Amino acid sequence: MKSEHKQSVKQPTRLGIIDAAQSHIYHKGFGATSYANIAQETNLRKGNIQYHFKSKDELLQAVIDQQIAGIRQQLESWSLDCGTTYDCVERFIAMVDANADNLSRYGCPMGTLNSELGKDHREQQHQAKVMFDLYLRWLEARFSAILPRKTARARAEQLMVMAQGASLMAHIHEDPEIVHRQSALMREWLSEVCAAR
Amino acid sequence: MKSEHKQSVKQPTRLGIIDAAQSHIYHKGFGATSYANIAQETNLRKGNIQYHFKSKDELLQAVIDQQIAGIRQQLESWSLDCGTTYDCVERFIAMVDANADNLSRYGCPMGTLNSELGKDHREQQHQAKVMFDLYLRWLEARFSAILPRKTARARAEQLMVMAQGASLMAHIHEDPEIVHRQSALMREWLSEVCAAR
DNA sequence: GTCTATAATTCGATAGAC
DNA sequence: GTCTATCGAATTATAGAC
Numbered sequence: 001m002k003s004e005h006k007q008s009v010k011q012p013t014r015l016g017i018i019d020a021a022q023s024h025i026y027h028k029g030f031g032a033t034s035y036a037n038i039a040q041e042t043n044l045r046k047g048n049i050q051y052h053f054k055s056k057d058e059l060l061q062a063v064i065d066q067q068i069a070g071i072r073q074q075l076e077s078w079s080l081d082c083g084t085t086y087d088c089v090e091r092f093i094a095m096v097d098a099n100a101d102n103l104s105r106y107g108c109p110m111g112t113l114n115s116e117l118g119k120d121h122r123e124q125q126h127q128a129k130v131m132f133d134l135y136l137r138w139l140e141a142r143f144s145a146i147l148p149r150k151t152a153r154a155r156a157e158q159l160m161v162m163a164q165g166a167s168l169m170a171h172i173h174e175d176p177e178i179v180h181r182q183s184a185l186m187r188e189w190l191s192e193v194c195a196a197r
Numbered sequence: 198m199k200s201e202h203k204q205s206v207k208q209p210t211r212l213g214i215i216d217a218a219q220s221h222i223y224h225k226g227f228g229a230t231s232y233a234n235i236a237q238e239t240n241l242r243k244g245n246i247q248y249h250f251k252s253k254d255e256l257l258q259a260v261i262d263q264q265i266a267g268i269r270q271q272l273e274s275w276s277l278d279c280g281t282t283y284d285c286v287e288r289f290i291a292m293v294d295a296n297a298d299n300l301s302r303y304g305c306p307m308g309t310l311n312s313e314l315g316k317d318h319r320e321q322q323h324q325a326k327v328m329f330d331l332y333l334r335w336l337e338a339r340f341s342a343i344l345p346r347k348t349a350r351a352r353a354e355q356l357m358v359m360a361q362g363a364s365l366m367a368h369i370h371e372d373p374e375i376v377h378r379q380s381a382l383m384r385e386w387l388s389e390v391c392a393a394r
Numbered sequence: 395g396t397c398t399a400t401a402a403t404t405c406g407a408t409a410g411a412c
Numbered sequence: 413g414t415c416t417a418t419c420g421a422a423t424t425a426t427a428g429a430c
Contacts, residue, residue, distance in 0.1 A: 047426095050426085169329075252406080
């Protein structure tokens with residue numbers, strides 16, 4: 001109970017490094033992210049960053065952990081004041097729609113990271129995959145309110161497919177309108193799913 | 198008319214390099230592909246490869262050009278003996294479905310390459326994007342047989358979104374069944390699109 | 395905790411022998 | 413056309429001063 005003291009509670013430098021790394025990995029990819037890049041963005045020296053994270057993989061793990069924590073918190077807050085199944089799931093679609101600009105510029109943070117790690121860092125991709133499973137299980141739980149378990153799982157998967165496909169296509173064409181158009185289609189689809197209960 | 202002679206017609210070494218590069222880029226990503234990798238897979242020396250391709254970007258361009266040519270040829274053959282709109286478009290879905298194993302292992306060749314290049318090689322991504330536009334325009338032309346131009350374009354985009362989303366999700370979960378399930382849903386969707394004419 | 399200095403690789407690219 | 417040799421730059425990672 002008295003183990004952590006002083007800066008171990010906050011660790012502002014460490015958190016700043018993680019933030020800068022997350023941003024750079026999102027914008028340029030993990031392979032194109034070096035200690036030198038993060039040192040520049042944080043105004044720290046390279047050696048300092050390497051003191052906090054002995055290897056690039058360790059830093060990547062910290063970034064993934066922070067993203068997972070963020071998603072957990074987001075889904076928790078979404079679960080609090082949920083209305084109908086439509087209203088709940090629509091929040092997910094609204095989030096995608098609201099991020100159209102970033103999605104078209106840099107792709108989906110989860111999708112692009114997992115896609116890259118799936119090629120040459122399969123071990124760490126297994127950790128990053130948890131982000132997807134969190135969304136999938138949350139969506140499945142919402143659909144389970146009005147659908148059989150197996151159908152609910154299929155609908156959750158289908159929505160994730162549409163969201164990821166929309167993000168990828170928007171990123172490739174650098175066009176946020178693709179996200180907007182596909183978000184509208186997702187809402188139509190959701191209406192039919194909820195109506196056909 | 199008499200400009201090309203000897204090995205300039207075939208260029209087996211050059212083509213072998215392109216094939217090895219395409220394979221390695223697909224499996225490991227462009228950033229993780231080096232001259233040394235390709236030299237090993239082709240049993241050539243690094244200097245030889247660099248004689249044929251002065252820079253990595255030049256090699257990447259050759260790989261993209263070959264992929265574009267392959268898609269052009271594929272779509273041309275698909276256009277020959279096309280039946281109904283459903284039968285035509287279903288060929289696209291069948292192609293996705295038949296490649297479920299590779300898609301789940303390495304992702305979609307177009308999608309993952311464009312996704313990576315979109316982050317730190319935007320200029321070359323503009324060339325790679327042509328692959329998407331070829332499929333999109335071909336699908337749009339098929340849907341145009343039974344739908345207004347604007348609607349046809351929307352349906353083509355929607356199908357590409359589903360196919361790319363399915364590939365990404367299957368890659369992330371390393372599960373070809375996701376491709377099979379989503380292919381079935383694409384066929385259902387296509388039936389409704391063609392029926393609601 | 396922060397920083398400098400440097401080791402140890404690896405990579406892209408060039409020059410030149412054969 | 414093919415290959416050897418090498419340069420210069422960038423990278424991860426380590427050792428040690430402050």
